[in-house]
Amino acid sequence: MDTEKKTVTHIQKGVRKILEIPGVYDLFHTLTGGNKQRERHFKQYFDLKAGSSVLDIGCGTGVLLKNLPDGVEYHGCDLEENYIEHLNEKFKGKGIFYCERVGEVIREEWKGYFDVINAHGLLHHLSDEDCDMLLETARLYLKDGGYLVTVDSVFHKGQSKMSKWLVSKDRGQNIRSTEGYDDLAKKYYNKTETELITNHLRIPYSIYVMAMYK
Numbered sequence: 001m002d003t004e005k006k007t008v009t010h011i012q013k014g015v016r017k018i019l020e021i022p023g024v025y026d027l028f029h030t031l032t033g034g035n036k037q038r039e040r041h042f043k044q045y046f047d048l049k050a051g052s053s054v055l056d057i058g059c060g061t062g063v064l065l066k067n068l069p070d071g072v073e074y075h076g077c078d079l080e081e082n083y084i085e086h087l088n089e090k091f092k093g094k095g096i097f098y099c100e101r102v103g104e105v106i107r108e109e110w111k112g113y114f115d116v117i118n119a120h121g122l123l124h125h126l127s128d129e130d131c132d133m134l135l136e137t138a139r140l141y142l143k144d145g146g147y148l149v150t151v152d153s154v155f156h157k158g159q160s161k162m163s164k165w166l167v168s169k170d171r172g173q174n175i176r177s178t179e180g181y182d183d184l185a186k187k188y189y190n191k192t193e194t195e196l197i198t199n200h201l202r203i204p205y206s207i208y209v210m211a212m213y214k
């Protein structure tokens, strides 16, 4: 992909830069307990039958793919060439991987195609405008009755100072309140189920899960 066209969506300096290395990214999530939480999350939202189709927007190192049942058709997109190269080496034949920014080009063959779309850890990196593009494109790509699942760092009422501080140190530069995420979803989805999770890591940290139905 033409790197000139890439939009920088997160802090790419200092300690947070090394999270772009796939092995370091995975180790970080293992140490904080993030990978265990993800396994629980994927069981809850991606308990799919063989033959189901999944689009993973911002697929990173393929954490969702590792947690899917056999026979699920997986397509993963990410802006980072490092991640896509890693996926092509490690998961050849288990999915199809694209180095692209979702929504920049509309794929006709994906319209109404996917049962479930995942965007794990994306919205808090994106401006409102880019979130609009992602949410609208995902809606276009979902089958009727399909759903989009997002998970993001969040600010909320009653949050401890430490949790607020740690959340503010995330690489994403557009962390919102629960209400802020709800407002984004409302523009494109009539039915959204949400979950605020505050005790899933070994550190005080809060995330917000939304399942948005077409």
Ligand SMILES: C[S@@+](CC[C@H](N)C(=O)[O-])C[C@H]1O[C@@H](n2cnc3c(N)ncnc32)[C@H](O)[C@@H]1O
Residues within 6 Å of the ligand: 009, 057, 058, 059, 060, 061, 062, 063, 077, 078, 079, 080, 083, 100, 101, 102, 119, 120, 121, 122, 125, 134
């Ligand atoms: C915090 S990471 C999460 C990775 C993965 N979903 C996970 O849970 O481990 C966010 C990823 O989204 C990618 N990304 C951000 N905006 C994107 C977009 N519009 N289209 C595709 N990938 C995007 C970034 O390159 C980054 O790898």
